[in-house]
Amino acid sequence: MASLHSLAAVSVIDTKGTAHTWSCSSTLRPFSSLRFKPSELSIFPNHRKGKGGAIKAQSKEASLPVGEGDALTSIKHLLLPVIDRNPYLSEGTRQAAATTTSLANKYGADITVVVIDEEKRESSSEHETQVSNIRWHLAQGGFEEFKLLERLGEGKKATAVIGEVADELGTELVVLSMEAIHSKFIDANLLAEFIPCPVLLLPL
Numbered sequence: 001m002a003s004l005h006s007l008a009a010v011s012v013i014d015t016k017g018t019a020h021t022w023s024c025s026s027t028l029r030p031f032s033s034l035r036f037k038p039s040e041l042s043i044f045p046n047h048r049k050g051k052g053g054a055i056k057a058q059s060k061e062a063s064l065p066v067g068e069g070d071a072l073t074s075i076k077h078l079l080l081p082v083i084d085r086n087p088y089l090s091e092g093t094r095q096a097a098a099t100t101t102s103l104a105n106k107y108g109a110d111i112t113v114v115v116i117d118e119e120k121r122e123s124s125s126e127h128e129t130q131v132s133n134i135r136w137h138l139a140q141g142g143f144e145e146f147k148l149l150e151r152l153g154e155g156k157k158a159t160a161v162i163g164e165v166a167d168e169l170g171t172e173l174v175v176l177s178m179e180a181i182h183s184k185f186i187d188a189n190l191l192a193e194f195i196p197c198p199v200l201l202l203p204l
Contacts, residue, residue: 072173075107079171082115083158083185087129092179094137095202100175101141103200109172111138111146114165120153127152159187163194174199 080100084090089097104111113134121127131148138146151161158180166174178201180186191199 072103072107075103075172076109077169077171077173078104078109078111079162079166079169079174080111080113081158081162081174081176081180082113082130082134083117083180084183085117085121085126085130087126087133089130089133089137090177090179092177092202092204095204096175096177097134097137098141099200099202101138101143103173103175105142111143112149112165112169112171113138113146114149114151114162116158116161117152118155118157157187157190158185159190159194162186163196167196171197173197175202176200177202177204179204 078100080096082093084093100111162174174195176199181188
């Protein structure tokens with residue numbers, strides 16, 4: 001099926017059932033080969049490179065069917081951004097970590113974690129505790145080995161950093177909790193502009 005150039009919109013439904021829409025111009029490519037139940041996922045393909053999209057999961061962890069023609073079977077590299085400063089990780093970050101390991105196990109993918117903070121962290125002990133907890137949560141999902149990047153004190157917005165890292169690594173899926181948007185760590189209006197691959201947004 002041919003690609004369609006048009007004005008597209010990213011739609012995300014929050015936990016209260018309110019729909020939020022952000023518009024952007026993009027190249028649309030259908031996900032017609034992906035089989036899923038309407039109650040599980042809504043897929044909106046629309047990023048600046050013509051291959052991205054926003055995926056909205058309706059459960060605590062992604063429930064994505066595997067089968068012939070599954071559009072996610074080609075995913076081999078997942079990106080998990082950690083943006084909150086909680087040394088023990090926020091509920092949203094823990095949820096995103098669990099979903100990332102579940103997807104990585106299901107599709108045989110690698111995981112890269114990027115810890116992001118616009119400012120330098122004053123307490124090195126809290127940062128070390130956070131990294132230790134990231135390792136623990138991923139190990140619970142069966143991942144003792146993963147790539148860890150730190151982008152601290154660069155003064156860049158988290159959305160831009162995620163886009164840069166995803167582009168550099170050739171990431172095929174970014175996993176984020178809606179908590180990051182509600183907490184203003186991520187600007188939802190910039191998702192389509194900066195992130196060149198699909199984004200899985202998890203409701204709390």
